[in-house]
Amino acid sequence: MSTSWAEARKIAGAAAIPLPVTRVPLAQARGTVLAESLSALVDLPPFATSAMDGWAVAGPGPWRVTGRVLAGQEATRLGDGEAVEIATGARMPSGAEAVLRRERGYVDAHSRLHVGEKGDDQDGPNHGASAAATTAAAPQRFYAAVTSGTTATRTPRGAELGLPIGADIRPQGQESRRGETLLSAGTRVTPAVLGLAAAAGYDDLPVHERPRVALVVIGDELAGSGLPDGARIRDALGPMFTAWLDALGVEVTVSRVADDPRELLAVVASSPADLVITTGGTARGPVDHVHRVLAELGARLLIDGVSVRPGHPMLLAQYGGTRQHRRFVAGLPGNPLAAVAGFVTVVRPLLRRLAGLADTSHFLPLGDAVPTHPTDTRLVPVSVTEASAVPLRFTGPAMLRGLALADGLAVVPPGGGVVALGAGQRVEVLTV
Numbered sequence: 001m002s003t004s005w006a007e008a009r010k011i012a013g014a015a016a017i018p019l020p021v022t023r024v025p026l027a028q029a030r031g032t033v034l035a036e037s038l039s040a041l042v043d044l045p046p047f048a049t050s051a052m053d054g055w056a057v058a059g060p061g062p063w064r065v066t067g068r069v070l071a072g073q074e075a076t077r078l079g080d081g082e083a084v085e086i087a088t089g090a091r092m093p094s095g096a097e098a099v100l101r102r103e104r105g106y107v108d109a110h111s112r113l114h115v116g117e118k119g120d121d122q123d124g125p126n127h128g129a130s131a132a133a134t135t136a137a138a139p140q141r142f143y144a145a146v147t148s149g150t151t152a153t154r155t156p157r158g159a160e161l162g163l164p165i166g167a168d169i170r171p172q173g174q175e176s177r178r179g180e181t182l183l184s185a186g187t188r189v190t191p192a193v194l195g196l197a198a199a200a201g202y203d204d205l206p207v208h209e210r211p212r213v214a215l216v217v218i219g220d221e222l223a224g225s226g227l228p229d230g231a232r233i234r235d236a237l238g239p240m241f242t243a244w245l246d247a248l249g250v251e252v253t254v255s256r257v258a259d260d261p262r263e264l265l266a267v268v269a270s271s272p273a274d275l276v277i278t279t280g281g282t283a284r285g286p287v288d289h290v291h292r293v294l295a296e297l298g299a300r301l302l303i304d305g306v307s308v309r310p311g312h313p314m315l316l317a318q319y320g321g322t323r324q325h326r327r328f329v330a331g332l333p334g335n336p337l338a339a340v341a342g343f344v345t346v347v348r349p350l351l352r353r354l355a356g357l358a359d360t361s362h363f364l365p366l367g368d369a370v371p372t373h374p375t376d377t378r379l380v381p382v383s384v385t386e387a388s389a390v391p392l393r394f395t396g397p398a399m400l401r402g403l404a405l406a407d408g409l410a411v412v413p414p415g416g417g418v419v420a421l422g423a424g425q426r427v428e429v430l431t432v
């Protein structure tokens with residue numbers, strides 16, 4: 001009956017079908033998953049802009065400064081020998097060929113813009129060849145960055161100092177052309193994705209609906225606040241999984257129920273959620289009712305026990321819903337670290353699939369030897385330091401102290417005849 005860990009993860013990931021597609025405003029899209037690829041609605045940048053504060057110049061200098069253009073403004077065309085003061089991000093005036101950074105030029109008393117530092121050219125405005133000789137003496141450090149990577153096709157005056165055509169201009173479409181695919185379907189909408197989508201012209205995004213999850217924390221012994229007393233302990237799983245589910249971008253409701261099968265049945269049967277997660281009550285103790293309730297509901301068990309330590313009593317059932325919109329119950333064991341094992345094994349793969357995300361895996365070498373279990377997979381809290389996974393202490397099934405310091409859970413496959421995996425062996429690490 002017990003399913004292997006790898007198989008359980010596969011079953012959970014394959015059981016669901018991605019939720020329907022909806023368009024949501026950017027402000028509500030964080031944490032959802034793109035249902036279609038995202039292509040740029042405009043060139044990025046949409047027009048050539050200045051990359052620096054300074055002057056946009058046209059033709060050979062020195063230039064006559066005719067005005068100023070700020071970000072958001074449009075300027076009139078520049079003719080040869082003209083310049084405008086320009087702000088970073090402002091649209092380049094047509095005719096402008098380069099930007100001279102503020103710290104690399106100066107304007108003299110006659111509104112003439114020169115390359116160099118004031119004082120380089122004590123005789124005032126540049127005139128002909130003698131000026132070139134004067135400015136050529138200007139410190140080269142000003143221009144080193146400008147010259148690299150830009151190709152001059154024509155040389156305005158000042159080019160001998162490194163002001164080639166195109167200098168410090170962000171050309172239209174430099175980051176992306178209109179219609180170019182920026183992100184593929186299945187990408188999680190992160191803050192950075194929201195920024196890119198806005199820049200590319202989007203007001204809303206086509207995403208999969210957020211999975212709805214009902215977290216049902218079972219146990220007479222659990223208190224929601226204050227210090228543990230008598231035989232009662234604090235509910236650790238409610239706060240932990242609420243936050244975790246929230247970070248996965250799902251809609252969560254939480255309820256706490258007593259060790260009472262009627263109460264549990266009523267909560268599960270009446271839930272509209274795509275996935276009900278129960279904690280506790282999965283084993284065969286006197287008040288472990290999850291199996292009985294699922295049987296009464298006529299739920300179909302897809303997973304009933306997994307060969308994994310900790311977490312072996314975890315289960316997954318399909319219950320109600322329609323063919324296109326399935327509903328599930330995941331039963332996580334009550335021991336806190338065992339519950340986390342159930343979360344990463346069945347809950348997360350199922351939710352990722354419902355949300356439209358592909359499953360991913362990361363492998364790292366172990367930083368230390370880890371004992372294997374002969375027949376079961378072990379999930380071992382590890383910290384990731386210098387690209388290796390170091391096993392932690394305080395990782396008993398009822399403990400969270402090790403997990404709270406962990407970056408992931410190392411997947412240690414059944415050992416068979418091998419009692420330990422040595423340092424340096426590569427293992428999959430599940431993020432926590």
Ligand SMILES: Nc1nc2c(c(=O)[nH]1)N[C@H]1C(S)=C(S)[C@@H](COP(=O)(O)OP(=O)(O)OC[C@H]3O[C@@H](n4cnc5c(N)ncnc54)[C@H](O)[C@@H]3O)O[C@H]1N2
Pocket residue numbers: 217218219221222233234235236237238279280281282283284285288310311312313332333334335336338397398
């Ligand atoms: N005879 C056997 N007993 C047990 C077995 C077994 O195979 N044979 N398996 C053990 C394993 S392994 C686990 S894990 C637990 C699973 O038990 P349940 O899922 O039925 O969980 P409970 O009995 O309700 O609770 C177990 C343990 O966890 C504490 N707990 C429960 N919920 C919370 C919570 N929200 N926050 C903090 N702690 C919680 C609870 O107080 C118990 O200490 O069964 C073993 N027994």
Ligand code: MOO
Pocket residue numbers: 308309310311312313333335337338397398
């Ligand atoms: O699932 Mo249990 O943890 O092995 O304590």
